Amino acid sequence: MAPYRGAGRPEATYTIERLIDIAARDIGLSPFELRRRNLVAPSAMPWQTGFTFRYDCGDFPGNMEIARELSAFDAFEARRAEAAARGSCEALASPTPSKWPAALLATAVPTPPM
Known part of the structure; x- marks a missing residue:
């Protein structure tokens, strides 16, 4: 997990994930x-995105499977029913946004001359 930074990023990510x-x-x-x-x-x-970024490594499907196992994803509906019986709510999310660290952006994007 990482904090969202920048104007509009949280709203854009929410919209994409809802879609x-x-x-x-x-x-x-x-x-x-x-x-x-x-x-x-x-x-x-390496995977070239439709934007300016290129992914050169990573096991995104493997990471998602690890998250699925650690979250007991397959037992979620039972947990949701138990929460509802208690008058509570349990939710599950599996967003997959990707964000470049600022340090990498600083080296990847040349700074224009002043």
């Missing part, structure tokens, strides 16, 4: 599964 949730529901997949299917596989590296 993924809606698309998943529309095509009959879980939001987790739709995100998993769209992660860049290690075998596809």
Whole structure:
């Protein structure tokens, strides 16, 4: 986890993640599964994004599977039902935004001359 920084980033990330949730529901997949299917596989590296970034390493599907196991994802519906019986609410999210650290951006983007 990392803090959101910059104007509009939290709002843009929220909008993208909600659109993924809606698309998943529309095509009959879980939001987790739709995100998993769209992660860049290690075998596809290096991966040039549609923007200016290039991913040269990472195991995004593997990381998501570890998160699934550690969160007891498959038992979520039972936990949700137990929470509802107590008058409480339990939610689950599996967002997959990627953010470059500022230190990497400083080296990746040349500073214009003054």
